[in-house]
Amino acid sequence: MKLTLKVWRQRNSQDKGKMETYQLNEVSPDMSFLEMMDVLNAQLIGEKKEPVAFDHDCREGICGMCSMYINGQPHGPVQGITTCQLHMRSFKDGDTIYIEPWRAQAFPVIKDLVVDRSAFDTIIQSGGYISVSTGNAVDGNSLPIEKGLANEVMDAAVCIGCGACVAACKNSSAMLFLSAKAAHLNMLPQGQVESNRRVLNMMDAHDDAGFGSCTNTGACSAECPKGISLSYIARFNRDYMKASIASEETTDS
Amino acid sequence: MSLDSKVPKGELANKWTDYKSKVPLVAPNNKRRIDVIVVGSGLAGGAAAATMGELGYNVKCFCFQDSPRRAHSIAAQGGINAAKNYQNDGDSVYRLFYDTIKGGDYRSRESNVHRLAEVSANIIDQCVAQGVPFARDYGGLLANRSFGGVQVSRTFYARGQTGQQLLLGAYSALSRQIHKKTVTMYNRHEMLDVVIVDGKARGIITRNLITGEIESHAAHAVVLATGGYGNVFFLSTNAMGSNVTAAWKAHRRGAYFANPCFTQIHPTCIPVSGEYQSKLTLMSESLRNDGRVWVPKRKEDRLKNPLEIKEEDRDYYLERIYPAFGNLVPRDVASRAAKYMTDQGKSVIEHGNAVYLDFASAIERLGEDTVRERYSNLFDMYERITDENPYKVPMKIFPAVHYTMGGLWVDYELNTSVPGLFAVGEANFSDHGANRLGASALMQGLADGYFVLPVTIGSFLSKEIRTPKISNDLPEFKQAEKAVKERLNKLISIQGNRSVDSFHMELGKIMWDNCGMARNEKGLKSAITKIQKLREEFWKDVYIPGKLNELNPELEKAGRVADFLELGELMCQDALDRNESCGGHFREEYRTPEGEAARDDENYTYVAAWEYNTNNVSAPKLHKENLVFDNVELKTRSYK
Ligand SMILES: Cc1cc2nc3c(=O)[nH]c(=O)nc-3n(C[C@H](O)[C@H](O)[C@H](O)COP(=O)(O)OP(=O)(O)OC[C@H]3O[C@@H](n4cnc5c(N)ncnc54)[C@H](O)[C@@H]3O)c2cc1C
Ligand code: SF4
Ligand code: FES
Numbered sequence: 001m002k003l004t005l006k007v008w009r010q011r012n013s014q015d016k017g018k019m020e021t022y023q024l025n026e027v028s029p030d031m032s033f034l035e036m037m038d039v040l041n042a043q044l045i046g047e048k049k050e051p052v053a054f055d056h057d058c059r060e061g062i063c064g065m066c067s068m069y070i071n072g073q074p075h076g077p078v079q080g081i082t083t084c085q086l087h088m089r090s091f092k093d094g095d096t097i098y099i100e101p102w103r104a105q106a107f108p109v110i111k112d113l114v115v116d117r118s119a120f121d122t123i124i125q126s127g128g129y130i131s132v133s134t135g136n137a138v139d140g141n142s143l144p145i146e147k148g149l150a151n152e153v154m155d156a157a158v159c160i161g162c163g164a165c166v167a168a169c170k171n172s173s174a175m176l177f178l179s180a181k182a183a184h185l186n187m188l189p190q191g192q193v194e195s196n197r198r199v200l201n202m203m204d205a206h207d208d209a210g211f212g213s214c215t216n217t218g219a220c221s222a223e224c225p226k227g228i229s230l231s232y233i234a235r236f237n238r239d240y241m242k243a244s245i246a247s248e249e250t251t252d253s
Numbered sequence: 254m255s256l257d258s259k260v261p262k263g264e265l266a267n268k269w270t271d272y273k274s275k276v277p278l279v280a281p282n283n284k285r286r287i288d289v290i291v292v293g294s295g296l297a298g299g300a301a302a303a304t305m306g307e308l309g310y311n312v313k314c315f316c317f318q319d320s321p322r323r324a325h326s327i328a329a330q331g332g333i334n335a336a337k338n339y340q341n342d343g344d345s346v347y348r349l350f351y352d353t354i355k356g357g358d359y360r361s362r363e364s365n366v367h368r369l370a371e372v373s374a375n376i377i378d379q380c381v382a383q384g385v386p387f388a389r390d391y392g393g394l395l396a397n398r399s400f401g402g403v404q405v406s407r408t409f410y411a412r413g414q415t416g417q418q419l420l421l422g423a424y425s426a427l428s429r430q431i432h433k434k435t436v437t438m439y440n441r442h443e444m445l446d447v448v449i450v451d452g453k454a455r456g457i458i459t460r461n462l463i464t465g466e467i468e469s470h471a472a473h474a475v476v477l478a479t480g481g482y483g484n485v486f487f488l489s490t491n492a493m494g495s496n497v498t499a500a501w502k503a504h505r506r507g508a509y510f511a512n513p514c515f516t517q518i519h520p521t522c523i524p525v526s527g528e529y530q531s532k533l534t535l536m537s538e539s540l541r542n543d544g545r546v547w548v549p550k551r552k553e554d555r556l557k558n559p560l561e562i563k564e565e566d567r568d569y570y571l572e573r574i575y576p577a578f579g580n581l582v583p584r585d586v587a588s589r590a591a592k593y594m595t596d597q598g599k600s601v602i603e604h605g606n607a608v609y610l611d612f613a614s615a616i617e618r619l620g621e622d623t624v625r626e627r628y629s630n631l632f633d634m635y636e637r638i639t640d641e642n643p644y645k646v647p648m649k650i651f652p653a654v655h656y657t658m659g660g661l662w663v664d665y666e667l668n669t670s671v672p673g674l675f676a677v678g679e680a681n682f683s684d685h686g687a688n689r690l691g692a693s694a695l696m697q698g699l700a701d702g703y704f705v706l707p708v709t710i711g712s713f714l715s716k717e718i719r720t721p722k723i724s725n726d727l728p729e730f731k732q733a734e735k736a737v738k739e740r741l742n743k744l745i746s747i748q749g750n751r752s753v754d755s756f757h758m759e760l761g762k763i764m765w766d767n768c769g770m771a772r773n774e775k776g777l778k779s780a781i782t783k784i785q786k787l788r789e790e791f792w793k794d795v796y797i798p799g800k801l802n803e804l805n806p807e808l809e810k811a812g813r814v815a816d817f818l819e820l821g822e823l824m825c826q827d828a829l830d831r832n833e834s835c836g837g838h839f840r841e842e843y844r845t846p847e848g849e850a851a852r853d854d855e856n857y858t859y860v861a862a863w864e865y866n867t868n869n870v871s872a873p874k875l876h877k878e879n880l881v882f883d884n885v886e887l888k889t890r891s892y893k
Contacts, residue, residue, distance in 0.1 A: 011803070012803060012804075028527055028529065030526050030527060030640075031527070031529050032531075032638075034531065035529045035530070035531050038529065038531055038754075039529060042754065044798075045752045045796065045807070046752070048796070048798065049798070050798045050799055051798060051806070051807060053804055053806055055319065056493060057318060057323060057325070057492040057493050057494050058323075058325070058327065058328045058492045058493075059492070059493060059531065059532050060328060060532075060534050061634070062327050062328050062414065062416075062417055063318070063323040063325075063327050063328065063492065064322070064323060064327075065318060065319065065323050081637065085634075085637055087637065087638070087640075089640065110463055110804060111803070111804045116319070117319055117320065118319070118320070118440065120320065121320050121321075121322075121428065121431075121438075121440075124322075124424070124425065124428045125428040125429075125431050125432040126432065128425055128428060129383070129384075129425035129426060129428055129429045130382065130383055130384045130425070131429060132379075132382045132383060132426075133304075133307040133426075134300075134303070134304040134307060134379060134426070134703045134704070134707070135379075135703075135704075137375070137378035137379045137381065137382035138378060138382070139378055140337070140377045140378045140380075140381040140387075140395055141337075141339060141394050141395055143381070144389075144392060144393030144394055145389055145393050146389075146393050147389045147390065147391050147393065150386055150387075150389040150393075153384075153386040154386040154411060154412060154418075157386050157411075157418060157421065158412075158414060158417070160417075161320065161322055161323075184384065184386070185384050188384050188386075190381070190382060190383075190384055191384050
């Protein structure tokens, strides 16, 4: 296949950045999208030009590192997958493909297609854990967990922290990411003890990091490579309400 | 430097308990004044950093990804072993110990392996407490599956994303400590040297991957949890960034490298499909619970539609040759058998090599829904990559480089041959001998990180409580910084004509052809010469675009490939030295009349620990740690 690529190039966080156009003449439909980017970079290096910087590591849809905004969609046109899992058979000979970084105030561009997502780590640090230190655990089977619940918890826990939800959202809200983690922990008996504190602290960290508020447009879930459900946001809002009331009661008394 | 493995005296089953009760402790007020550096945030590093933070040490943790949650451990699919005996199928600490020793073809240290089996059960408890959503059965209890090389069901799993869930557990514990400020996290930092002061590891030199700044970090001890070096083969199932650099820098500074040639080739990966291929994708071993491996009996049938090949014309060769274990033989055995079949011209794809992994009988026996429930994410992954539906047609698979049993030599306390420099997880050589059993790497990483290192490091640190804060202004740091800068400058100023990848690919091919699934003297010798030449060419002709003081992925890769070019030679030398076949190391000259691996226990029951030669990379010095087996009898490994 022959392709025209329009790629965002930005030297560093201060640079203004612009789209550049490149031609690729021999793309195989069996290549992954990132392998196509490798081919572009090999071509650029051959011409002694600077290759395009992009984040990637596992190349199998699990590390959450890859993050390209392709033709106006985070992770490209196919639902339920990451950029590294996208294959060129999803495009046609002669196509023009637009490739940009995630765009969000809380995710500043570092270079080309690489952005800084450390705000996600900050949110987790504020409460995305169960406070148990090594060596204090009871036998794993002393706390049976119903299979259906275990499955639901797993559905929430599969988030890879890629940030596509933020990139998809017109308000750059990270509510899908945040609510999936809170749901994973709050649904478990081990996690319920801290649930109030968790939701309050994580919400504060979210807002402090510069993510926007959620207006329930649902774009996040539609673009999420792991199919994280919007229902976690609703659940979070309930938990948040409950926690706010509880915290008012404790401050009052 | 001598090779003292520091294995405690006493009965095997009591060693660890005795050790723990006697190891000197560091009082809480002293812990606060002790700095520890942990390089790596995978299962081993993340668990170690979090636990040491909980204990009160001042921890600095480093990773090259943009978040500790993205370490390569995240990609592990199948599961984690533990001797819980929840299935009441006869499992025990001893059996897990025995299976691991046998699976490793009697080339690992008894005491370490027994300790691993002992703490395995605690790992599961710890992870459940953290909220890791392991699979459950209808009674709400933890579910298990089987993995290769064993006859019990002891593998815990979270769908096909066990590594992800375990790592997120460790990451959450780490995040909690970061929040409490006991751990400071440095993302997008690459360690480029270890700093030794008066014979002890006292810090590291890093490059900030965004600004290019070279920084010195000092501490009382340094822990390397930097993973394996499978990417020396260019194509492997490892993440793109996995590398040997941290371990190699330690090696250059005096840490011995043990059994570098012990590499695991995983039998079930998606075959190479083209020149542009950047990595290989694993299809979890758990698939061999229900999938049957076969090739056509007749060469002429190899490209025929598999659905049209009659039952009697198929060779289910693992079931035929190894009736006791069938499709669940250990990885090295399964991989070699696949190679043997394709060497006989029975590859089922036109270009390159592949065999079938077939689920038709499982679907018939269990129904498609059950198969879907067990493996849907793997089947989806397969279909996305190959555009073929494995519920309808058999998967095509072939072995690929997956894991490295070799690594930095460590003693019982996980200390390398440099005092104060520790190695945990895949980065050390310790527990898997010449072949690792499935689902045991996650176990080892977490055992080291949560339960072993935080205890054993006390033995070293308890002697350091009077050592004041180490300053990164010491001349040793300045010298190391200078050397790192000079090397980077040299790399970028070559401005030659060949890309970094072209060198890496060429090295990978040399390694795969000569130091892969089968090795022989002639091939290994020629590989050594080729690698030496390639290395010379690299330092003359590599082209690295961009600058030093900015995000520069090509520069990062170049540094890693430069180290692989030295490691590759050492791997070949090690393979050449070991005149026997054991586990993943198959020397064609040494096989039984039936073609199986022939070990030579009389001459090779040792760990080969290599010392770097600063005057001549090609002439490392071999130290031998003799392995003593007091508790198991060395047998010919048989899965028939
Ligand atoms: C596809 C796949 C599936 C697997 N499935 C299983 C399974 O089901 N069960 C099982 O038991 N095992 C499995 N394994 C093996 C297992 O995942 C690994 O052996 C294990 O996760 C390694 O963990 P680790 O903590 O030692 O290192 P890693 O997870 O590799 O972490 C290395 C860390 O070191 C950091 N690092 C490396 N070099 C540097 C440097 N120079 N400077 C700074 N930081 C550095 C990295 O950033 C990273 O944080 C699988 C492996 C693969 C490839
Ligand atoms: S919720 Fe989905 S899109 Fe958002 S970070 Fe998690 S996996 Fe990515
Ligand atoms: S590179 Fe890991 S998810 Fe895409």
